[in-house]
Amino acid sequence: MVGQKLFSFPPPGRAHLHEEVLQSIEQSSRKLRVIAIVGEGRAGKSQLGNELLQTNVFATAATPEAVTEGVDIVLDGGRLVLDCEGFNNALASSRLEVLLIGTALASTLIFVMDGKLSEEGLNMLAGALTEAQLLEKQLPTRLVLVVNKCTLDYKASALEDALAKDHGRRDSRDAIKRAFPRRHFVAIPFDPSGGDAYQQGLNALRAALDAESSSELVFDGARLAGAIRGLSIKVGAGDFDLPSIHQHIMGEFLQGEVDAAMDGFMRRIPKVIEYDPDFKVDIDAGINLFDAAIQRLSLHTCSGQVHQFREQLQGKLEDVAEERRTANEALGNRTEPWRDVLRRGCALLSARQVGARLVVQRKQDLSPFLSSPSAIRFDTPEPLSVRWMWRHFHPELNPSSHDFAAVLNQHGQVLAVRVPAPALPDGVPVPRGNARHKAALSVSLRSDAWVVVVSQERGETSVACAGQLWDVGSAFPDDSDYAVHEQQRRDLLLKLGLLWESRQISSKAKGLVWYAEEFRFLVGILVPPGTYARLDMWPVLRMLADAPLEFPAPRLRPRTGQSALPPASWRRAAEWVDLELERAGLPVEAAAVLESRWGSDDVPQPEPSVLWPQPALDDHRSRGFALPGGPDNKETQKKQLKQLADNQQRLEELWKMSNSHGISWDELDTAFVAFAKEGKRRYAQWSQVPQAAKAGGDSAKADLPKAAKMKLECEAKAKDFYAQFRPSDEEGNPVDPKRMWPSRVRRLAARLFVQEKKKFLAPWAPGKLTGNLQALVAAKMIRRETHERIYGLAVPDKEEETKEN
Numbered sequence: 001m002v003g004q005k006l007f008s009f010p011p012p013g014r015a016h017l018h019e020e021v022l023q024s025i026e027q028s029s030r031k032l033r034v035i036a037i038v039g040e041g042r043a044g045k046s047q048l049g050n051e052l053l054q055t056n057v058f059a060t061a062a063t064p065e066a067v068t069e070g071v072d073i074v075l076d077g078g079r080l081v082l083d084c085e086g087f088n089n090a091l092a093s094s095r096l097e098v099l100l101i102g103t104a105l106a107s108t109l110i111f112v113m114d115g116k117l118s119e120e121g122l123n124m125l126a127g128a129l130t131e132a133q134l135l136e137k138q139l140p141t142r143l144v145l146v147v148n149k150c151t152l153d154y155k156a157s158a159l160e161d162a163l164a165k166d167h168g169r170r171d172s173r174d175a176i177k178r179a180f181p182r183r184h185f186v187a188i189p190f191d192p193s194g195g196d197a198y199q200q201g202l203n204a205l206r207a208a209l210d211a212e213s214s215s216e217l218v219f220d221g222a223r224l225a226g227a228i229r230g231l232s233i234k235v236g237a238g239d240f241d242l243p244s245i246h247q248h249i250m251g252e253f254l255q256g257e258v259d260a261a262m263d264g265f266m267r268r269i270p271k272v273i274e275y276d277p278d279f280k281v282d283i284d285a286g287i288n289l290f291d292a293a294i295q296r297l298s299l300h301t302c303s304g305q306v307h308q309f310r311e312q313l314q315g316k317l318e319d320v321a322e323e324r325r326t327a328n329e330a331l332g333n334r335t336e337p338w339r340d341v342l343r344r345g346c347a348l349l350s351a352r353q354v355g356a357r358l359v360v361q362r363k364q365d366l367s368p369f370l371s372s373p374s375a376i377r378f379d380t381p382e383p384l385s386v387r388w389m390w391r392h393f394h395p396e397l398n399p400s401s402h403d404f405a406a407v408l409n410q411h412g413q414v415l416a417v418r419v420p421a422p423a424l425p426d427g428v429p430v431p432r433g434n435a436r437h438k439a440a441l442s443v444s445l446r447s448d449a450w451v452v453v454v455s456q457e458r459g460e461t462s463v464a465c466a467g468q469l470w471d472v473g474s475a476f477p478d479d480s481d482y483a484v485h486e487q488q489r490r491d492l493l494l495k496l497g498l499l500w501e502s503r504q505i506s507s508k509a510k511g512l513v514w515y516a517e518e519f520r521f522l523v524g525i526l527v528p529p530g531t532y533a534r535l536d537m538w539p540v541l542r543m544l545a546d547a548p549l550e551f552p553a554p555r556l557r558p559r560t561g562q563s564a565l566p567p568a569s570w571r572r573a574a575e576w577v578d579l580e581l582e583r584a585g586l587p588v589e590a591a592a593v594l595e596s597r598w599g600s601d602d603v604p605q606p607e608p609s610v611l612w613p614q615p616a617l618d619d620h621r622s623r624g625f626a627l628p629g630g631p632d633n634k635e636t637q638k639k640q641l642k643q644l645a646d647n648q649q650r651l652e653e654l655w656k657m658s659n660s661h662g663i664s665w666d667e668l669d670t671a672f673v674a675f676a677k678e679g680k681r682r683y684a685q686w687s688q689v690p691q692a693a694k695a696g697g698d699s700a701k702a703d704l705p706k707a708a709k710m711k712l713e714c715e716a717k718a719k720d721f722y723a724q725f726r727p728s729d730e731e732g733n734p735v736d737p738k739r740m741w742p743s744r745v746r747r748l749a750a751r752l753f754v755q756e757k758k759k760f761l762a763p764w765a766p767g768k769l770t771g772n773l774q775a776l777v778a779a780k781m782i783r784r785e786t787h788e789r790i791y792g793l794a795v796p797d798k799e800e801e802t803k804e805n
């Protein structure tokens, strides 16, 4: 460890910063406290520095000439020790700059006086603090005042006693007191041999340095290096003053605290993994971290600057909170209410073919568009409502404005109206559609805003973003199911994918949040919230993102309702046959001993007819003949093989002879009757007054058959659906949708009713009886044929075996 020169004063005497030395500070990975040793010339400052570091790093000599010139430094772990040139040696140049540099940078200032606590020394110290502004912006520096080479017997309270004296120069004493609320006094006796008394003095100095060190200003290396550079520029230029230097260093320090609070906050903030309906980000936690640091250092006196950095922190915290909130909302497929208002408004306008253009502000400021003379800017943003949209864009109600755009802020409030669009840039192909579409495209090319356009001619809603314009079809969904069609959805995603690329969003996770957000916005204009939760965009988004996501997709609900019944024969024939063979004790995987001859010339299949081919029966007959597992002795195996060959032959005869064995006429009859009876009962339930209500004769509604009740229900549903698009009448009361669009309501109600009826009577629909009976016959035949296969074989059924023996 050796002392290195940080500042020197080559002729003509301007401060010179040694960059190579500064770099060692800059690269330090630790937080640094700065101990600056300043004071009178030849007072033994370098020697004290050596004693504190317990090694000879700073040059000392018993000469009258100055030994230390400029500022030497030693980096010792978390401590940066500054040994500064003395200021009042008659044999050296007196440079106040050095005193200023030491005072400005110090976390702890060791001020050394030679031999006695002198008035001149106190004045020098106060001289560095005289400016009133400095006192406003003081650094939280500690003072350790050392009288070195002392021959007098000072009390520990000597400094306080001296500061309490009134010599008619209260100013400098007050300055010291206010600048250094934490101060210590140490006297070190004159002793060239370094005896006990000298060592005691040094111990007192070390104790003073260790006391309250937690409330000291600390810098990280890079920030401290930045502060020193700034300082050197000011000192080098010669026009420095302490307040500005302090302000500069203070700024660096506060910036460090802002970053530290930000880091602490980021560690505590909840991670967005799944949608949390109670998601909340408490930005006060981050502010509190900053406030705690300020309080620890008693920095209240520099309130102006602290306030400024506090506000900067608050801004950053709000940005993070907003980003997390958006991510959470995106995961939950939620949307703000205003988007629903916008969607309903567009739906109404497009239904009535009223043209409109709305610019929705996103991150980018839209002020340049609003500065046009025709634009009307609201002092307080107006809330958006369907009624507002209707009145504003209707050409008869508002002839002066309907051709211009209305601009909304991110919260869906109207910022300005009558906003004209800039011309389309050269070279951009003119989109189909009218002037509104061109205007929308042009705004979207110049900002990140979404522009929603309702076409007057076609009554269609389109959205422009980042120079892309696409129709979202009629926002008035005619389909009672509200679903966005698969193709339409793919189109949107594809276009969003292009946008994503064009935005060059670097982080995948951030990109996905953005993506989800855009998607939500777009779909939010198409369909009511809630219904599009099932559009299930996550799989698509994951497919698009080739890198693993930072947060997983929401867990998909496990599939329920899997039927315990054998699968329907006509759909999953092979599975049904497997189950049947297994039930009879025949291993499905075992290699067949005899191949099936079904379908060969010897055993031909029947001609195709209404009932043939039956897939399950065909599959069953095509399976090879296998032996059930049994005792492994040769005698029995031979017997078993013979039996199997007999079984096959017998079964083949059956195939040729009989077309519907295994089921009796009676069984078929019973099945037919059961089907018809159940169907009749179900139909009665649908179309007749319930028996209980007939007997009881209670309220009028209970008397109605299910069909009539359903009719009323469907009508109400249809009305509900159209109610969301209805405008209000002159008094502001919502208009009855049945009066407004009678035929639309009637049509939708009829369609819903037919759907319900189909659902209720589905199992008894025409053709179902044939299907049912066919399945029954096939099942019975397969059962009978399985019995033929295992007849006489040693299936793990002991009784059969004994019978044979």
Ligand SMILES: Nc1ncnc2c1ncn2[C@@H]1O[C@H](COP(=O)(O)OP(=O)(O)OP(=O)(O)O)[C@@H](O)[C@H]1O
Binding pocket: 040, 041, 042, 043, 044, 045, 046, 047, 048, 059, 060, 061, 062, 063, 065, 066, 067, 068, 069, 084, 085, 086, 087, 089, 148, 149, 150, 188, 189, 190, 191, 192, 198
């Ligand atoms: N307590 C002490 N008792 C006796 N001698 C001392 C004591 N402290 C320092 N000295 C001696 O004083 C001399 C000057 O010390 P040093 O070189 O450390 O002074 P300095 O303050 O660093 O000088 P400069 O202002 O030139 O940098 C040295 O010879 C040193 O041994």
